Amino acid sequence: KNEVEQSPQNLTAQEGEFITINCSYSVGISALHWLQQHPGGGIVSLFMLSSGKKKHGRLIATINIQEKHSSLHITASHPRDSAVYICAVDSGGGADGLTFGKGTHLIIQP
Amino acid sequence: AAGVIQSPRHLIKEKRETATLKCYPIPRHDTVYWYQQGPGQDPQFLISFYEKMQSDKGSIPDRFSAQQFSDYHSELNMSSLELGDSALYFCASSGDRHYGYTFGSGTRLTVV
Numbered sequence: 001k002n003e004v005e006q007s008p009q010n011l012t013a014q015e016g017e018f019i020t021i022n023c024s025y026s027v028g029i030s031a032l033h034w035l036q037q038h039p040g041g042g043i044v045s046l047f048m049l050s051s052g053k054k055k056h057g058r059l060i061a062t063i064n065i066q067e068k069h070s071s072l073h074i075t076a077s078h079p080r081d082s083a084v085y086i087c088a089v090d091s092g093g094g095a096d097g098l099t100f101g102k103g104t105h106l107i108i109q110p
Numbered sequence: 111a112a113g114v115i116q117s118p119r120h121l122i123k124e125k126r127e128t129a130t131l132k133c134y135p136i137p138r139h140d141t142v143y144w145y146q147q148g149p150g151q152d153p154q155f156l157i158s159f160y161e162k163m164q165s166d167k168g169s170i171p172d173r174f175s176a177q178q179f180s181d182y183h184s185e186l187n188m189s190s191l192e193l194g195d196s197a198l199y200f201c202a203s204s205g206d207r208h209y210g211y212t213f214g215s216g217t218r219l220t221v222v
Binding site for chain 1: 143145147151152153155158166168198200202204207209210211212213214215216218
């Protein structure tokens with residue numbers, strides 16, 4: 001079973017700061033997902049990565065397959081970015097979908 | 111665009127009661143996954159279905175059962191509810207995993 005570790009678990013920053021959230025996993029994967037979960041539970045898929053880097057607006061996600069590591073960056077952070085960010089990996093072989101990290105609780109203060 | 115629809119959004123049940131949660135995948139998605147997320151916990155895989163057949167089973171209690179119907183929607187049936195079953199239950203659907211997953215907003219079950 002793939003072990004997914006995220007850091008930090010909690011992060012409080014000031015509006016405008018550059019945010020980095022890290023994710024490491026133990027076993028090779030077919031894809032890695034970054035998800036955003038707001039209070040109340042709804043999950044939004046931000047990125048799906050199998051290599052390299054993706055950018056969407058102020059969000060950037062990178063993955064290093066050799067090092068089994070991914071990072072999610074938020075530039076010019078804003079209070080509306082406050083949410084739980086979850087890294088989830090798809091190991092590709094099984095029918096159990098994704099293995100989730102415990103999430104990073106991000107609070108952006110005005 | 112249509113998303114994954116779950117109903118109900120919130121549900122309050124008493125101990126030992128039963129509950130049925132529904133998940134409607136987006137069109138042309140043939141695979142549904144159910145997850146349970148306890149308070150402050152990461153989601154745990156319960157069960158998945160592909161083309162109306164159960165394809166994998168995770169940490170789903172024997173008190174729970176699920177199925178996928180001909181229109182690909184899925185129902186999670188939970189009996190003899192316990193306080194520890196209080197959690198967010200969400201489903202995800204996919205057509206081809208290479209294109210990722212779409213998540214429902216979840217059903218928040220509270221057992222009192």
